Amino acid sequence: MPEHGTIAAISTPLAPGAIGMIRLSGPDAIAIADRLFLPAGPHPLRELPGYRGAFGHVRDGEGTIDEAVVFVYRAPKSYTGEDVVEICCHGGPFLLQRTLRACFAQGAAPAEPGEFTKRAVLHGKMDLTQAEAVMELISAQGRESHRLALAAKEGATFQRIQQVTQELVAIAGHLAAWTDYPEEDMEELSPQTLLPRVQEVRRALQEILRAYDNGQIYRQGVTTAIVGRPNVGKSTLMNLFSGRERSIVTDIPGTTRDVVEESVRLGDLVLHLADTAGIRETADLVEAMGVDRALERMESCQLVLALFDGSQPLGPEDERLLDRLQGRPCVAVINKSDLPSQADEGKISQKIPNMVTISALNQEGMGELEAAIRRVLEVEQVDPQAAVLVNERQRACVQRGELALAQGEEALAAGMTLDAVGVCLDEALEPLLELLGQRATDAVVQEVFSHFCVGK
Amino acid sequence: MEYLAQAYDVAVVGAGHAGIEAALAAARLGVRTVLFTISLDSIGNMPCNPSIGGTAKGHLVREIDALGGEMGRAADAVFLQSRMLNRGKGPAVHSLRVQADRAQYHLYMKEQVENQENLDVKQAEIVDLRLDGQGRVQSVVTSLGAVYPVKAAILATGTYLRGKIFVGESVQESGPDGAHPAKALSAALERLGVPLRRFKTGTPARVSRRSLDFSKLERQDGEEPITPFSFETDPTGLKNQVSCYIAYTNGRTHQVIRENLHRSPLFGGAIEGVGPRYCPSIEDKVVRFPDKPRHQIFVEPMGLYTQEMYLSGMSSSLPEEVQLALYRTIDGFEHLEIMRNAYAIEYDCVDPLALRATLEFKEIPGLYGAGQFNGTSGYEEAAAQGLLAGINAARQVRGQEPVVLERSSSYLGTLVDDLVTKGCSDPYRMMTSRSEYRLVLRQDNADARLTPLGYEIGLISQERYDRFLQKQAEIDRELRRVQSTTIPVSETLNALLVSRGTSPVAAGLKMADLIRRPQISYGDLAPFDPGRPALSAAVTEEVEIQIKYEGYIKKQLAQVSLMHRLEARALPEELDYRAIDGLRLEAREKLEQVRPRNIGQASRVSGVSPADINVLLIYLEQRGQHQGKEQG
Secondary structure (H helix, E strand, C coil), rough: CCCCCEEEEEEECCCCCEEEEEEEEEECCCHHHHHEEEECCCCCCCCCCEEEEEEEEHHHHEEEEEEEEEECCCCCCCCCCCCCEEEECCHHHCCCCCCHHHHCHHHHHHHECCHHHHHHCCCCCHHHHHHHHHHHHHHHHHHHHHHHHHHCCCCCHHHHHHHHHHHHHHHHHHHHHHHHHCCEEEEEECHHHHEEEEEEHHHHHHHHHHHHHCCCCCCCCCEECCCCCCCCHHHHHHHHHCCCCCCCCCCCCCCCCCCEEEEECCCCCCEEECCCCCCCCCCHHHHHHHHHHHHHHHHHEEEEEEEECCCCCCCHHHHHHHHCCCCCEEEEEEECCCCCCCCCHHHHHHHHHHHHHCCCCCCCCCHHHHHHHHHHHHHCCCCCCHHHHHHHHHHHHHHHHHHHHHHHHHHHCCCCHHHHHHHHHHHHHHHHHHHHHHCHHHHHHHHHHHHHHCCC | CEECCCCCEEEEEECHHHHHHHHHHHHHCCEEEEECCCCCHHHHCCCCEEEEEEHHHHHHHCCCCCCCCCCCHHHHHHHHEEECCCCCHHHHHHHEEECCCHHHHHHHHHHHHHHHHCCEEEEECCCEECCCCCCCHHHHHHHCCCEEEEEEEECCCCCCECCCCEEEEEECCCCCHHHEEEECCHHHHHHHHCCCEEEEECCCCCHHHCCHHHHHHHEECCCCCCCCCCCCCCCCCCCCCEEEEEECCCHHHHHHHCCCHHHHHHHCCCCCCCCCCCCCCCHHHHHHHHCCCCCCCEECCCCCCCEEEEECCCCCCCCCHHHHHHCCCCCCCCCCEEEEEEEEEEEEEEEEEEEECCCCCCCCCCCCECEEEEEEEHHHHHHHHHHHHHHHHHHCCCCCCCCCCHHHHHHHHHHHHHHHHHHHHHHHHHHHHCCCCCCCCCCCCHHHHHHHHHHHHHHCCHCCCHHHHHHHHHHHHHHHHHHHCCEECCCCHHHHHHHHCCCCCCEEEEEEHHHHHCCCHHHHHHCCCCCCCCCCCHHHHHHHHHHHHHHHHHHHHHHHHHHHHHHHEEEECCCCCHCCCCCCHHHHHHHHHCCCCHHHHHCCCCCCCHHHHHHHHHHHHHHHHHHHHHHE
C-alpha cells in the first residue's frame, strides 16, 4: 500500500547509451541498496553519512550487474524526506531492469505513478503550489498507466496470469466452502489432495517469472493500431507490413471482427501492429464487439495509423474518427492512390498533420509511410519506461504470489492445520487479484457460491 | 386520532434478535428505552432453524458476549445440543453451534427485556417516523395513534416490512411464522428518502417427530465436554439433551421437484426479491446442481416440549401438496406429516450504503438500522448489529463519541464494514472467508479483542472485567513459562515424538519449540512438565494457539498494522469528491456514494484504484496546509 515500505523505480528515461538511475525511498532504502552494492572502498553503504556517494558494483543472485555510483541521502534531508538511495549505472534498459529487479528481490516495492513526489509532499518537502502540480502529475500518470494496463491485458502473459489466478481462486474457494460449510457433503480436502494443486499453481507462477526474466515480455516496440472505417484497406496494409496473409481480406465491409496482432520491423523500429475491425455504427452484435475492441485498442496504444479511402469522399464515420484522433500520436494514411482521388485531404491534414498517400494494393508509398511514422514518434512522447513500469509491477505481483505459495507448501508439508495454509493462499491471491482489479475475499466468496451446492 | 404518549430517549422497532440486543444495550447504558413489537409472543422468535452459532456466526455470538450482549448467555441457558464444528481444521475456523429450544429461547429473552431497568416493552405496530425541522428523528407513531417523542430510533424490522409469503400459487401478506406484517412503515420511510428494496428468504417445513422413521436416519449427537458461548458461563455440568438426524434426498425427490418447478413462485417469476446465494431452496439446489445425486437434510428438534422437527436444507416455496409429496420420497419420511409448511418470504430492507459504520443513517441523524433490515440474514448477524446500533444510539443521546469497529477487530467490524462499504446485492451471511484476518479473529480470543472495549463502553461490569484481566494475566504468565522452560531429553520424550510422526531430539528443548510442532500438543507434554500450574482449559488453549500459530499470527498482525495506518487517515465528512480533479470519474461517483470515513475504507470501495488513493492523500495534505494557513 502507499506510503510505507520502501519503493524503487527507474528514474531516468529508458534510452540506450545514457546514464541510468534507480531511486529507492523508504525506511529500508539504505539496507536494500547495501545488500546489492559491493563498494570499491572500505565502507559499506550503511556506514555512509547523508549526501555521500560511493563507487563500486551492483550485483544480484547471479553475479555482478554493472559498475555503479551510489548516492545516499538520510531522512529528512532528501527529496522525499525519507532515506533515499540513488544507484547510477550504465543506463542500458536491460541492466537497469536487472538492477531494479534486484531491488525488488531485496524487499522494495515498485513505485506507484508519482509516488516519490507524493512522499515528498506528505513529508512537507514541497509547498502548496507544488502539491497541486503533483496531483496533476499523479492523475495524468495514473491515466497513462491505466491505459498501459489496459493494453497489457490483451497480452498472452496477462491471460496466463489470469488463468493461474483462477485456479488459485478455485482452490481457495474449495477450502472456504469446506470450512464455512463443514456439514455439507462435498469433496473432502486434505493436505494430500491440496498439496499437488498448490504445487502446480506455484510451478505455473515460476514459469511466468522465467518468461519475464528471459525478456520475452520486454520486447521493446511501439504498440500500433490500424484504424479506419470498413473496407478502406486496413487488412491489406497489415498484410503488407507483416508479409503474410494474416487478416482476412475481402471486400464485404466488416470482415475483420477482432483485433489481429503482429510485430513487424521497420528498419530498427519494431511496431506491434493491431489490425482492428472497421469503425462504424453496426447492428451486428459480433461486429459491434469488434468495434468496441478497436476503440479500446485505439485508446491504449502508442501509435495510431488512421486509414482513409482516397477514392471516396469523407463519410460521417471518417469525420468522427478524425475528431477522436486529434492530438494523438497518429499518421493519416490515404489509401487507394491507384484510384482517382475524391477525399478532402486538406480536412484530414488539418486534424492530423502527418499525412501520407499510399496504394496498399500496388505497394506504393511505403517509404513515405515509414518516414511519417518516424516523424510522429520523434515528435510525440512515446514512453517505453511506462510500459516497463507496468510490466515490473506485474512481475512483482507474481513474485509475491509465488513467495506466499512457497510458504503455503511449507505449512502443508509441516502438517499445519488448513486455516494456516489458507492464510498463505489468501496472501498469494491478494497481489494476483490486484492485477485483475479484484479483492481476494470477494473473489473467494463468489467462488464458493458459484461452484458448491451449500447452505440450507 | 393521535395522542401524545410518553417520551423516551431511544425507540427500538422490532423485538427480534437485533431489536433485543439494541434495546438491552441502550437501556443498560442508562438511557430511557422503549421496545416495540407487533406481538409480545414473538419476542426473540426463531422463525427459521432452531440453532445459534455455526461457522463465523459462532464467532459473532462470542463477540456479542465479549462486548456485553445477551445472545451468548441466552444460547447457553436454553441449548439442547452443542458441537464445536471444524475441530480438525485449525483454531481460526473452530465454530461453536448449538441447537436451541425455540420456545425457551423466546421466554428467556422476553424475561430479560421485561425485567431490564430503563426498558419498557410494548406491543404496537409502528406506522410512521417523524423528523424535526433539522431532519433529526423526533417521534415514532403507532397504528393506534400514539405519538412517542424520541431522541433516537433503531429500525430492526426483520422480515416484517411489507412481508409477503409465497407457497406455490398462494401469496399472502404476512410476517414470519404467520405473524401480522408491518404494512405502513415502508411508505413512511420512503417519504423520508430511505432507499428500500426487496429481498427474499425461505424456510423449510416443520414436521411431526411422531411421523418419522428414525431407524432409517443417521443419528448425530452433540459433543462433550461442552464449550459454552459466554465467557461467563461455567462449563461444568452442561449436558447435551437431544440428538439430531441426517436424511438424504434421492432421484425420486428431484423428479417431483422438477415436475413441479412451474408451480414454484421462485421460478415462475412471482417473487421479485433477491434471495440469498448461501441459503438456496431445495428447488434451487436441484436446478443449479443437476448432477448431484442427493442433498443432505438435517432433522433438528425444535424444543423439548414439542414434536416439531426442523428439516434443515429443505427450504421451498412449492405448493403444500408438492412439499408433502417430495418429502415423502425420502427414506424415513414415508409417513411424514407437515405441521408448518415451508415458505418463501419477501420483505423490504434498506440499501446499507445509506448507513454509516455506526449504523446511523447518513442523511437522517438519530435513525439507526440493524439486522435483516440492513440486508443481512441470520440471527447472529442481526444480534451483532443490534448491539452496535443500541450502543451508538445510547451514546448519541448521552453526547458521547460513536463506537466504530474496524475490520481487524472483529467479525462484527468486518460485517458492518462490508455492508457500508460494498453494500450487498443479496442477503449477507457472515463467513470466515469474508475476513482477511481469520487467524487473529478467533472465537477463542473474542474476549481479548473486545471485552476491554465493552468495559469502556459500560456493558461489562467491573467484576467481570477483573476476571477477564486475571485470565489474560494467567495466559501471559504461562506463555512466558512455556517459552523459558526446557524439557530435558529422555527416552520417553523421544518415544512420544516418534510415535506422533515427528523427529526425536538429541538435547533438551524449550517447551514452546515442541508445542510449535503440529504433531505435539500442550497436553501431550504434561508428563514432562512437573512445574505445570493448574489452569483452565480456556487459558491453556490460548497459550497453545499463540505458540503454535505464532508465525502466521504475526503475518496477519503485520497486515493489520498496515491497514491501521490507512485507517488513521480520516476523510472529512463534508469532502466534495466531485470537485477533486485528479480522481477518475468512477472513483468520484463511488466515493461520493459511500463517503468513507478514512483512507483505509476508501481503498476497499470497488472502483477506487491505488492512484485514486494517492490523489486523495495529496488532496488531504494540501487541504491541511490550506487550513493551517487560514488559522495561522
